[in-house]
Every structure is written in C-alpha cells, then in structure tokens.
Amino acid sequence: MSPMSIQPAPSVPPPPVPSAARPPRRRPSQLLRAAKGPLWIDLHVHSTASDGTDPPDQLVRRAHALGLDVIALTDHDSFAGLAAAGAAAEAVGLELMPGLELSAHHGPAHGPDSRPVHLLGYGCRPDHPELTAELKLIRRSRRERTPKLLEQLAGLGFELDLAEVEAQAGSAAAVGRPHLADAMVARGQVVDRDQAFALYLGDDGPVRADRHTPTAARAVDLIRAAGGCAVLAHPWARGAEAWISPAWLAQLTQHGLFGLEVDHVDHSADQRRRLRQLADRLGLAVTSSSDYHGRGRKGHPLGAERTDPAVYAVLRQRLVDQKGRL
Numbered sequence: 001m002s003p004m005s006i007q008p009a010p011s012v013p014p015p016p017v018p019s020a021a022r023p024p025r026r027r028p029s030q031l032l033r034a035a036k037g038p039l040w041i042d043l044h045v046h047s048t049a050s051d052g053t054d055p056p057d058q059l060v061r062r063a064h065a066l067g068l069d070v071i072a073l074t075d076h077d078s079f080a081g082l083a084a085a086g087a088a089a090e091a092v093g094l095e096l097m098p099g100l101e102l103s104a105h106h107g108p109a110h111g112p113d114s115r116p117v118h119l120l121g122y123g124c125r126p127d128h129p130e131l132t133a134e135l136k137l138i139r140r141s142r143r144e145r146t147p148k149l150l151e152q153l154a155g156l157g158f159e160l161d162l163a164e165v166e167a168q169a170g171s172a173a174a175v176g177r178p179h180l181a182d183a184m185v186a187r188g189q190v191v192d193r194d195q196a197f198a199l200y201l202g203d204d205g206p207v208r209a210d211r212h213t214p215t216a217a218r219a220v221d222l223i224r225a226a227g228g229c230a231v232l233a234h235p236w237a238r239g240a241e242a243w244i245s246p247a248w249l250a251q252l253t254q255h256g257l258f259g260l261e262v263d264h265v266d267h268s269a270d271q272r273r274r275l276r277q278l279a280d281r282l283g284l285a286v287t288s289s290s291d292y293h294g295r296g297r298k299g300h301p302l303g304a305e306r307t308d309p310a311v312y313a314v315l316r317q318r319l320v321d322q323k324g325r326l
C-alpha cells in the first residue's frame with residue numbers, strides 16, 4: 001500500500017461543522033503531515049560535518065519542510081553534526097536519530113583486495129572511549145591520505161593544492177575524496193563529483209592510497225559497545241555483491257549486526273529482493289534510506305527511500321532497552 005494513497009473525494013460536500021466542534025486551526029505543514037499517513041523515515045543522510053553540502057541545521061529544516069518525520073544523521077566517521085542537528089530538530093519538532101557511517105573494510109586491511117565497507121551506527125554514545133579513539137585514528141588517516149592522493153593527481157597532470165581541498169572541506173570533521181573531487185570541479189578539471197570518481201578517484205581508479213579502517217566485525221563491536229545498533233550500509237552497491245557473500249553476512253550477523261540497508265538507490269530491484277530474503281533468513285532488520293549528500297550526489301534526494309515505521313519502532317525500542325534512552 002502506498003503511504004501517499006489518495007482517498008476518493010466525497011461526491012456530496014459534508015455539512016458545515018459547528019464552530020465549537022471544529023478542530024483547532026493547523027499550519028499547512030501540520031495539515032500535510034496529518035494527510036500523509038505513515039511516518040516518513042530516512043535513516044541515512046550526510047551533512048557538511050562530512051561530505052554532504054547542507055549544514056546539519058539546514059538539513060533538518062529541509063527534511064521537516066519536505067514532510068519527513070524522522071531522519072538519522074549519519075556523517076562519515078564523526079558525530080560533529082549531531083549537536084546542531086539535534087537543536088534544529090527539537091525546534092521544528094522532527095525526530096533526529098543520532099547516527100554515524102563508520103568506515104571499515106572487507107578482506108585485507110590494505111592493498112587492491114581490501115574493499116571498503118560502511119556500517120551505519122544508530123544511537124551510539126558519542127563519548128564512548130573506544131569508539132572515540134577509533135574515530136580519531138580514522139579521521140587522522142583520512143587527513144594523511146589527502147597529500148598522497150594529490151601527489152598522484154599531480155602525476156596525471158592535475159595541479160591542485162592541499163589548501164584548495166581544505167577550503168572545499170570547510171568545517172568538515174571527516175575530510176574525504178568527495179572534497180578532493182570538489183576541488184577538481186572548482187579548478188574546472190572535472191564537471192562534477194561523479195566524473196571525478198568515475199575517471200580518477202573511484203575505488204578501482206588510477207588515484208588510490210590506503211587509509212586506516214577497522215574490520216567490519218570490529219566496527220560492529222565498537223558500535224555495540226557504544227550502546228548502538230549496527231546496520232550494513234548499501235551492502236551490494238557498486239559491484240560489492242562480488243565480495244559481500246551470504247556466508248560473510250551470516251558471520252557478521254553472529255557478530256551482532258542488527259540490519260541491512262536493503263532499499264538504497266544503488267541497489268537494483270533484483271538485489272533488493274534477494275537481500276530481503278537474506279535478511280529474513282538471518283533475522284536482520286531491513287532499512288530503506290536515501291544516502292542524501294545534498295548537491296554532492298545526484299540521484300539520492302532526501303527521503304527517496306522510507307524505512308518501515310515498524311522496523312524503526314524495533315530499532316528505537318532496542319536502543320532504549322540498551323541505554324535507557326535514545
């Protein structure tokens with residue numbers, strides 16, 4: 001059933017309601033909300049705290065204006081956007097699920113056979129010592145990677161300074177390849193982030209440098225230790241089906257994985273169907289999210305996928321059980 005299903009208009013206008021019985025006047029946004037039906041929940045969005053282009057407070061206001069009820073802010077390897085997003089969420093009356101997208105790896109730690117894996121952590125305590133220490137390592141390694149990538153770009157004839165990348169990263173806590181791509185765009189070396197990744201910066205592209213990440217199992221451990229729930233982000237996006245096997249997913253489930261992000265723009269209808277079957281067999285929750293990055297990524301509009309409110313209720317309850325609060 002579509003949450004947006006439209007009721008047929010009654011052929012006879014209803015009699016006027018006596019003013020005493022009239023419901024209180026509501027603002028248009030509340031009316032839209034009331035008419036919309038089931039909760040609109042997007043559990044994977046990025047802000048300028050990592051590689052999104054909307055500042056966290058604006059992102060929350062944008063989500064509210066669109067009519068979303070719940071968003072999870074899941075910046076890469078940082079909780080830096082949560083305070084501002086939380087304040088804005090409280091002001092507009094939207095529920096903010098605190099999150100992060102933790103960089104991890106599959107296979108060896110380094111080299112061509114090492115593959116990136118992303119774990120969404122929901123409801124983690126942002127001050128958990130072990131998780132905080134790991135995040136510091138990851139962010140330092142991100143910063144140390146940039147000059148290496150710039151050197152390789154220089155070898156391909158692209159002149160680009162560290163200062164230009166830093167200017168693009170602005171206040172971002174987690175500096176990444178998308179900011180490098182933005183610097184290339186600003187120089188006119190590529191037309192957009194997509195082209196930068198497709199031609200140079202992608203995982204199988206000519207410009208590559210190792211960075212520190214934990215194993216996926218350790219990432220799940222850290223998220224759980226911090227009181228959170230771990231969901232594997234876009235498991236089969238961009239060719240990852242070649243290395244993310246059902247057996248590997250079963251192992252990660254044994255390790256305490258909570259769910260799979262099945263509905264993601266980068267998954268085909270057939271992949272979604274098979275991932276749903278897998279989640280069902282392994283007893284994993286199924287989430288549906290946009291991976292919105294603002295102007296930073298085409299085809300991932302805010303709210304593009306909606307997590308089932310029943311799944312969200314289970315996640316929320318699990319977090320409350322684990323920590324006594326969200």
Ligand code: AMP
Pocket residue numbers: 051076103175176177178193194197198296297
């Ligand atoms: P990094 O975390 O610095 O290694 O960069 C990887 C990030 O770049 C991913 O998490 C995505 O958010 C982003 N990304 C990957 N591929 C693309 C692409 N084709 N276009 C835009 N952004 C991308």
Ligand code: ZN
Pocket residue numbers: 046050051052076293
């Ligand atoms: Zn990103």
Ligand code: FE
Pocket residue numbers: 101118233234
């Ligand atoms: Fe990701």
Ligand code: FE
Pocket residue numbers: 044046101233291
């Ligand atoms: Fe993401």
